[in-house]
Amino acid sequence: MDPQEFKKLKYKGAGFLVERNTEPQGTQLTNPFAVAKCESTDLVELAREIQKADGTIRAAVCSKLQMIAEQVHFLQQQAHKVLLEAKENLKLHHAACNFRKLPGHIYHLYERPSGQQYFSMLSPEDWYSSPGGPPHVYVGAFRLEHDLSWTPEMSVAIRTKKMSLVDSLFSDEDITLTKSLDLDYKASDIDMQ
Numbered sequence: 001m002d003p004q005e006f007k008k009l010k011y012k013g014a015g016f017l018v019e020r021n022t023e024p025q026g027t028q029l030t031n032p033f034a035v036a037k038c039e040s041t042d043l044v045e046l047a048r049e050i051q052k053a054d055g056t057i058r059a060a061v062c063s064k065l066q067m068i069a070e071q072v073h074f075l076q077q078q079a080h081k082v083l084l085e086a087k088e089n090l091k092l093h094h095a096a097c098n099f100r101k102l103p104g105h106i107y108h109l110y111e112r113p114s115g116q117q118y119f120s121m122l123s124p125e126d127w128y129s130s131p132g133g134p135p136h137v138y139v140g141a142f143r144l145e146h147d148l149s150w151t152p153e154m155s156v157a158i159r160t161k162k163m164s165l166v167d168s169l170f171s172d173e174d175i176t177l178t179k180s181l182d183l184d185y186k187a188s189d190i191d192m193q
Contacts, residue, residue: 109139
């Protein structure tokens with residue numbers, strides 16, 4: 001096929017997957033016919049590449065969707081845990097109490113035979129010093145937190161450790177924030193002069 005015939009086919013768009021440019025950036029190619037020349041296996045190779053790309057994209061999407069599904073499952077578990085904690089906290093806040101509860105203090109929960117629960121400042125050990133021991137069934141000890149949630153006595157050490165870790169992170173952040181504010185202040189002083 002001569003170049004003139006090739007140009008006619010090129011402008012008609014016949015038989016080409018992609019429009020060919022025989023003069024890229026204004027430079028004439030040595031053999032413009034070779035640009036549009038196709039091997040008999042080119043279409044098969046192209047189909048394989050497309051199929052490979054489809055498979056790779058499908059695998060990547062499935063992987064990302066699986067990760068999102070795991071995150072959704074984790075968030076559902078966290079939401080369930082938060083709701084259970086809220087229910088338990090509400091139950092404890094509705095227990096009878098004849099004194100002002102202060103955050104950071106441990107209070108002891110007892111249950112009367114009628115089913116009524118109440119808080120006391122006295123632990124079972126304190127009751128044992130009096131004749132007969134505690135007057136009602138001891139349910140457990142709870143610490144009132146500053147966010148008005150309740151922590152069972154057996155979990156107080158873990159909660160305290162977690163809170164001290166968070167406090168140390170905040171104090172480190174405060175130091176970093178203070179340093180950056182000092183730097184901004186000094187930079188503005190230099191600009192003023």
